[in-house]
Amino acid sequence: MKPLSHARSVAVCICAAALMATTASACSSGNSAGTSGSSTASGGTLTIQGDTGNPSLVEDFNPFTPSTELHGAFLIYEPLEIPSPVNGAYTPFLATGYKFTNPTTLVYTIRPGVKWSDGTPFTPADVVFTFNMLKKYPALDTTGVWAQISGVSASGNDVTFTFKAPDVPFANTVAQVPIVPEHIWSKISNPTTFADTNPVGTGPFMLSSFAPTQYTLKKNAQYWDAAKIAPSSVVFPAQASNQSTNQLEVSSGQFDWSYTYIPDVKTTYVNRDPSTNSYWFPPGGTIGLFLNLTQAPYNNVNFRQGISQALNRTAISQKAVNGYMAPASLSGLILPNLQQWLNPSLPDQGLVSQNRSGAMADFAKAGYTLKAGKLTGPSGTQATMSIVLPNSFTDWAAAATEISTELGQVGIKVSLDEPQYTQYSQTTQAGTFNAAIGGFGGSGNPYTDFNQALNSSFATPVHTPTVNNFERFKNAQVNQALATLAAATSKPAQQQATDRLEQMMYATVPIVPLYYGGSWGLFSTKHFTGWPSASNPYTLPTNYNNSLLTVVTHLVKA
Amino acid sequence: MRYVLRKVGLFIITLWAAITLNFLLPRLMPGSPVDAALGKLASAGVPITNAERNAIEIQLGVPHASLFTQYWDYLKNIVTLRFGTSYSFPTQTVAQTVGKALPWTLVLVGVTTIVAFIIGTLLGVYAGWHRGRAADTSITVGATFFGAFPPFWLGLLLLYVAAFKYGWFPIKGGYSPGTSPSWSPSFLSDALQHSVLPAVTLAVTTLSGWVFGMRNNMINTLGEDYITFAEANGLRGRTVALLYAARNALLPNVTAFGLILGAVVGGSVLVEGVYSYPGVGGLLFTAVTNHDFPLMQALFLVITLSMLVAIFVVDLLYVRLDPRVRSAA
Numbered sequence: 031m032k033p034l035s036h037a038r039s040v041a042v043c044i045c046a047a048a049l050m051a052t053t054a055s056a057c058s059s060g061n062s063a064g065t066s067g068s069s070t071a072s073g074g075t076l077t078i079q080g081d082t083g084n085p086s087l088v089e090d091f092n093p094f095t096p097s098t099e100l101h102g103a104f105l106i107y108e109p110l111e112i113p114s115p116v117n118g119a120y121t122p123f124l125a126t127g128y129k130f131t132n133p134t135t136l137v138y139t140i141r142p143g144v145k146w147s148d149g150t151p152f153t154p155a156d157v158v159f160t161f162n163m164l165k166k167y168p169a170l171d172t173t174g175v176w177a178q179i180s181g182v183s184a185s186g187n188d189v190t191f192t193f194k195a196p197d198v199p200f201a202n203t204v205a206q207v208p209i210v211p212e213h214i215w216s217k218i219s220n221p222t223t224f225a226d227t228n229p230v231g232t233g234p235f236m237l238s239s240f241a242p243t244q245y246t247l248k249k250n251a252q253y254w255d256a257a258k259i260a261p262s263s264v265v266f267p268a269q270a271s272n273q274s275t276n277q278l279e280v281s282s283g284q285f286d287w288s289y290t291y292i293p294d295v296k297t298t299y300v301n302r303d304p305s306t307n308s309y310w311f312p313p314g315g316t317i318g319l320f321l322n323l324t325q326a327p328y329n330n331v332n333f334r335q336g337i338s339q340a341l342n343r344t345a346i347s348q349k350a351v352n353g354y355m356a357p358a359s360l361s362g363l364i365l366p367n368l369q370q371w372l373n374p375s376l377p378d379q380g381l382v383s384q385n386r387s388g389a390m391a392d393f394a395k396a397g398y399t400l401k402a403g404k405l406t407g408p409s410g411t412q413a414t415m416s417i418v419l420p421n422s423f424t425d426w427a428a429a430a431t432e433i434s435t436e437l438g439q440v441g442i443k444v445s446l447d448e449p450q451y452t453q454y455s456q457t458t459q460a461g462t463f464n465a466a467i468g469g470f471g472g473s474g475n476p477y478t479d480f481n482q483a484l485n486s487s488f489a490t491p492v493h494t495p496t497v498n499n500f501e502r503f504k505n506a507q508v509n510q511a512l513a514t515l516a517a518a519t520s521k522p523a524q525q526q527a528t529d530r531l532e533q534m535m536y537a538t539v540p541i542v543p544l545y546y547g548g549s550w551g552l553f554s555t556k557h558f559t560g561w562p563s564a565s566n567p568y569t570l571p572t573n574y575n576n577s578l579l580t581v582v583t584h585l586v587k588a
Numbered sequence: 589m590r591y592v593l594r595k596v597g598l599f600i601i602t603l604w605a606a607i608t609l610n611f612l613l614p615r616l617m618p619g620s621p622v623d624a625a626l627g628k629l630a631s632a633g634v635p636i637t638n639a640e641r642n643a644i645e646i647q648l649g650v651p652h653a654s655l656f657t658q659y660w661d662y663l664k665n666i667v668t669l670r671f672g673t674s675y676s677f678p679t680q681t682v683a684q685t686v687g688k689a690l691p692w693t694l695v696l697v698g699v700t701t702i703v704a705f706i707i708g709t710l711l712g713v714y715a716g717w718h719r720g721r722a723a724d725t726s727i728t729v730g731a732t733f734f735g736a737f738p739p740f741w742l743g744l745l746l747l748y749v750a751a752f753k754y755g756w757f758p759i760k761g762g763y764s765p766g767t768s769p770s771w772s773p774s775f776l777s778d779a780l781q782h783s784v785l786p787a788v789t790l791a792v793t794t795l796s797g798w799v800f801g802m803r804n805n806m807i808n809t810l811g812e813d814y815i816t817f818a819e820a821n822g823l824r825g826r827t828v829a830l831l832y833a834a835r836n837a838l839l840p841n842v843t844a845f846g847l848i849l850g851a852v853v854g855g856s857v858l859v860e861g862v863y864s865y866p867g868v869g870g871l872l873f874t875a876v877t878n879h880d881f882p883l884m885q886a887l888f889l890v891i892t893l894s895m896l897v898a899i900f901v902v903d904l905l906y907v908r909l910d911p912r913v914r915s916a917a
Contacts, residue, residue, distance in 0.1 A: 086688070086866045090679045095647070169647035174639020222647055225679030242688075242866070244765035270760040270864040271873070274744060278752045279759065420627065451627030452619020452879060459623075469630070482637060497626070497638045 072249075072587055074557050076261035079280060079288035080573045083268030086242035091229040093208040094170035094221070102247050102266050104578040106147075106231035107208035110138055110157070112576050114569045115314065115474040116367045118202070121568075121580050124152070124209055124232060125189075133196035133517045136204065138189045144254045146211045147236045154184035159212035161191075169222045173203050196517035199477035206576060234259045234583065243268045260558055260587045280552060283307065287561070287581070288552040289573045291425075293352055299552055306556040310563050313367060313546030314570050315472035316358045317350075317426065319417070319433065320458070320501045320541055321465050324492055327396055327413060328465070334539040336392035340440045341433060342384040347545035350429035357381060358543035362480060362535035364471055367567075371476050373529040373536075380536055389440055405441030414443040418458065419467040420451040426467040429544060459495035461502055468500070469547050477515045480531045484508050484540055503540035558585040595903050599896060606892040611662050614884045615655070621648055621675045624879040648675050666889065674883035676874055682886045685871065690890075692762050693855040693867035696783050700790040701852055705845050708795045709838070712802025716837070717829045719807055727799060735796025743789045743862035750785060758782050760864040786863045790856060798841065805837035812836075839910070843902055850898025854891040 081087060082099045091103045110125035125138040144152040161182045164171040178200050181192045191204055211230050218224050229237055234256070235247035244267040249259055270276050280288045281298050292298050300307045319337070321328035328334060343357030359365050361380035363372060372379060390400060397408040404412040415437065419426045427448060434444035449457075457463045471479035482488070486509050488499035496502075508531065515527035535541075551571020553561040562569050562581060569577040625644045626636050653661075665671060671682035715727040751759040763769065763779045809815065810833050818828045855869030864870065868887065875883040 083864070083866075088677045088680060092679075095678060169643055172640050172643040174637065174642070177639060223673070223678060239766070241766050241768045243761050243763065243767070246766070265766075267765045268761075268864075271870055272760070272862050272864055275747065275760050275862075275864060278748070282752070450617075450619065451630070452617070452623040455623035455626055455630075456619045488638065495641075497636050497641050 072260045073262045074260070074587055076264045076287070076558060076582070076585070077285050078264060078266055078573055078578075079269065079276070079285040079290070081266045081268055083243060083271070087240075087245065087268050088225075088242075089227045089240050089245075090225040091237065092221070092224050092226040093210065094164075094172065100245070100266070101574050101578055102235070102237070102245060102264065103208075103226075103229070104233075104576050105235040105247055105264060105582060106229045106233045106237065107210060108231065108233045108579065109206045109208050109576060110140075111205040112569075112580050113202050113205060113474055114580070115472060115572075115577065116312065116567050116570060117370065118474040119568075120205070121583075123579070124157070125205070128201060128205070130198055130201070130519055133198055133519060134193040136191040136193065136201055138191075138205075140187050140189060141254060142187060144232050145252050146213075146230050146232055147250050147252065148211075148214075148230045149252070150211065150213055152209075152211070152232050154187060154189045156212045157189045157209055158182050158184045159216065160207065160209045163210075163215065163221060164207070167220075167222050173207065175203060175207060179204065196513075198516060198519055199475050199481075200516075202473065202475050202478060208576075233579065235264055238263060255583070258583060260560075260585045261582065264582070283554060283556075285552075286554050286557055287571075287573055289550055289571065290552065291351075291548065291550045292552070295354075295552070303554070303556075306554045308553050308555065308561070308563070310551045310553070310561070310571050311354045311548045312551075312562075312564070312567060312570060313355060313364050314549035314572065315469045315547035316362070316364060316543050317429065317467065317469050317545055317547045318358070318541040318543045319465060320463075320468045322461060322463055323502050323504075323540065324461060325464065327398065327407065330396045331538050332392045332396040333398065334542065336389045336396065336398070336440075337437065337442075338382055338539050338542045339385045339389035339392060341436055341542070341544070343382075343544055345436070346429050346432045349432040350425040350545060351548055355546040355548050358545050360536045360539065360543055361532040362471070362483070362541075362543065363476060363532060364479075364546060367474070368476060371525065371528050371532075373532040375529070376532060376536055380532065384436075386440060393440070400441050403441055404443075412441070412443050414445070414464075416445045416447050416464040417467060418447040418449070418454055418463045418465070420454040421448040422451060423467075430467055433544075456495075458500045459497060461490075461492040461494075461496075461500060466500075467544075468541075470541065472547070476528045476531070477512070480508075480528075480535070481512050481516075484531075484535070485512055501541060505534065505538065505540075508534050555588055557588055559588050560584045560586040591907065592904065595900065599900050603893070603896055606896065607663070607666060607889065608659075610885055610888040610892060611659055613888075614879070614881050617879060619879060621879040621881065624877065625675070628878070647678070662885070671886040672882045674875070675880040676878045676883060682882050685883060686868070686886055686890065689855075689866060689868045689871045690853065692865060693853065693860070693869065696786060696865065696867060697790065697852045697855055698849070700787045701794070701845075701848055704791045704794045705798055705841075705848075707791075708798025709802045709841060711795075712799045713806055713829065713834045713837075715799065716803040716806025716810065717825075717833070719803075719810075724803075728803070731796035731799040734792045735800075737793055739789055739793040739856065740858040740862050742793060743786070743859050746785050746789060747862060757785050762866040782863075782865075786856075786859050786865055789859050789862075797844075801841050801844065802834075802837060805840055806833055809833045809837040842905075846898050846902035846905070847895070850895040851891070853894045 081101055087100065091100055091106060093103045093107045108123040111120045111122045113120050124141055124144065126141050128136060128138045130136055140154045140157060146152055161175065165176050178193055178197055179191050180194045183190050193200065214230055215221060234250055234253045236250045238246045238248035244265060247264045249262050253259060276290060277292055280290050280292065281302055283303055295309050299309060321334060323329050347353055347355050347357055359380035360382050361373060361376055365372065365379060393405060398405050398413055406412055417430050417433065419430050430446050434446060437444045458466045458468065470483040473479055482498040484503050485499060486504040488496050489502040489504050490496045511527050511530040511534065515524060518524045518527055549570045549572055562571055568584060569580040622641060622645050626641060629636050674682045674685055677685050711727050715724040718724050747759060750756045758764065758781060762782050763775065767775060767778060769775065815828060815832055818832050853868060855867045855872065857869040857873050860867045860869035861873055872887050875887060
């Protein structure tokens with residue numbers, strides 16, 4: 031650990047105490063992008079796989095366009111801070127730290143001495159401008175910042191956000207908005223259609239050359255932490271439209287960092303150059319069986335518990351992702367990422383293993399018994415279930431096939447419905463499905479994960495679409511626990527509310543967690559080291575979101 | 589003249605029907621462009637939220653007007669050649685997006701189609717003339733063998749062997765990463781190298797159709813009285829084969845060729861997909877997966893238009909080529 035400057039270490043620890051309350055880990059991981067610049071060896075080209083050309087790349091570095099495919103934008107525009115999607119620990123960028131003066135007032139201290147890549151000084155006014163622009167153009171507000179904040183203002187080196195209601199974890203969302211320069215963006219008539227071809231940002235890299243099949247960023251010599259940046263340039267080649275070609279290219283070793291699911295990774299990737307090739311597949315979300323809680327018998331908690339006990343999660347994960355991912359805990363937390371928040375009273379860390387007799391007992395409580403091999407309900411008909419999933423997600427399809435076999439063994443008649451993603455999306459959001467395979471969580475923050483999956487306010491009536499809580503779970507106690515957690519600023523209060531949510535999740539099974547969704551990072555240490563790994567899990571190995579910035583600022587020349 | 593007028597009338601009615609179908613079909617697909625955009629994020633593992641959905645909805649500007657109003661606007665836009673902005677590439681007009689992809693497909697698929705037609709037809713003439721002999725057998729068996737290959741499968745095979753395993757040809761794309769299209773000799777030779785594998789795939793798998801068509805026409809024609817008459821007159825074998833038999837046997841193949849040329853602008857979705865070629869086929873695939881109505885409409889319009897024009901031209905050509913058509917009209 032390098033020493034932190036005093037102001038920074040205080041700020042980081044305040045934020046840790048206030049929100050994540052994981053002082054040690056937040057401080058140590060905040061350190062790694064630190065200002066204390068002992069100069070490291072630098073130079074060399076970093077090649078990153080993953081940008082999708084359809085069929086060729088379009089030059090547009092606008093960081094607010096959800097359709098933009100140019101991941102290089104994450105290295106050009108910086109946010110205030112980036113919370114780790116693993117455990118929520120913050121890495122500061124344009125802010126040196128933040129504090130809640132009360133649960134509805136969030137104050138960021140802006141980093142002094144930062145310049146835009148055109149030489150203009152970066153000021154708190156740029157931050158205020160960026161947020162006000164998102165208010166004026168809701169199309170740019172992809173994370174819904176203005177749904178929660180009511181105002182933003184600057185004074186001195188501070189930027190203050192006022193919230194409509196207490197929502198401490200929402201700092202997570204505010205912190206990640208990329209900041210753009212007022213002196214350029216204020217002159218743009220319509221930022222929603224602005225093709226940013228000459229991006230000016232504060233980030234460690236700036237655009238060097240662009241071609242429809244590949245673009246190159248070069249190091250920004252004026253970057254506030256330039257001494258810590260190892261690569262002198264970053265190359266983003268366009269991905270092939272054909273997945274087999276991508277896998278061939280990845281295994282041929284032309285990338286320093288790729289993000290691809292490869293079956294049998296040891297043979298196809300690591301063994302091609304065991305001295306440099308490595309992989310890290312940490313959990314990045316939870317894959318679950320979503321039951322439509324507006325329909326019988328899924329609205330019966332005993333029935334859901336029966337289903338949960340009837341499943342062999344190890345076998346499901348084996349079929350779906352070669353067993354790379356562990357069975358999911360029914361606490362709703364992603365383990366081991368969020369181990370620190372785990373409710374100690376849950377048996378076996380919330381893991382439930384297959385228990386057919388237990389399942390039959392639960393089904394009996396719900397009024398369903400086995401008659402001639404069929405699980406028969408009070409009306410005398412067999413329990414049926416149609417599971418919907420998108421046809422392009424092959425791992426989900428493999429999981430669903432295994433589920434249908436296992437549920438068939440307890441007498442439920444399961445059918446699979448595999449439409450295109452668009453239809454899957456429509457059916458699940460409208461609530462007209464029976465059961466669905468889906469994903470949830472992965473923000474690194476228990477509140478955000480639980481809130482999006484369980485908050486009743488998202489549970490719209492059937493036929494009114496909702497992305498979050500599409501299983502339509504409604505529970506006053508859960509809502510209360512969520513509200514308590516949102517307003518909690520002390521670690522014990524946060525832990526208490528999180529424990530309650532985990533307990534409720536475990537007891538009422540609003541979603542049947544199956545296995546963890548993987549994050550498929552493949553690294554080569556030929557040119558650079560310092561990649562995230564199981565022993566240093568500072569972020570997920572995803573190269574298509576702002577983890578890209580966190581990782582690149584951690585790299586060291588090999 | 590009446591024949592020509594009738595054909596023009598038919599052309600206009602078909603055009604209207606095609607344009608209308610072109611409007612309706614994409615909208616009959618389940619799900620919306622917003623769902624498609626969310627799907628892209630979800631498949632990348634991004635946790636999606638209601639806020640994201642709202643923002644995308646506003647950003648795409650997905651129309652909420654009635655189908656009839658949309659249809660009327662669509663017709664007006666076609667007449668004024670305005671295709672709007674695509675959902676997949678929001679910072680480009682549809683015309684720009686299509687314009688970038690079209691040359692690649694026209695050159696690759698166009699040249700391959702012409703080459704396959706010429707080689708296939710010549711092989712067919714040869715096989716037909718030497719029917720029943722060793723040359724005929726080997727050409728027929730060879731064409732059956734290669735014609736039975738699914739193009740994408742042959743494509744993957746060539747890609748693995750010739751590009752990945754031995755590195756003789758580039759593995760993907762229309763040109764090397766980092767270069768931009770230009771007319772410089774170095775770029776053209778680079779592009780040529782990239783086009784070899786897709787061209788071979790397309791040519792090999794389409795060749796057999798021409799071979800069989802021509803061979804069978806030849807055999808039919810060779811049974812005609814005027815061939816026997818020509819032979820009896822002591823004309824040289826080659827003269828009879830090319831000037832008497834092949835010339836007449838060619839007619840049905842020319843019709844088919846015209847139709848296939850019309851379809852060239854549609855590209856080859858599978859082969860372009862396998863090689864990540866920057867052409868219309870790949871673009872069409874992107875448009876469909878993204879529910880990109882404006883882009884799909886423009887592409888389908890270009891494809892149907894060129895198809896209809898090709899049919900129209902072939903119809904008119906027949907007036908010249910075949911006196912029977914003229915007298916029937």
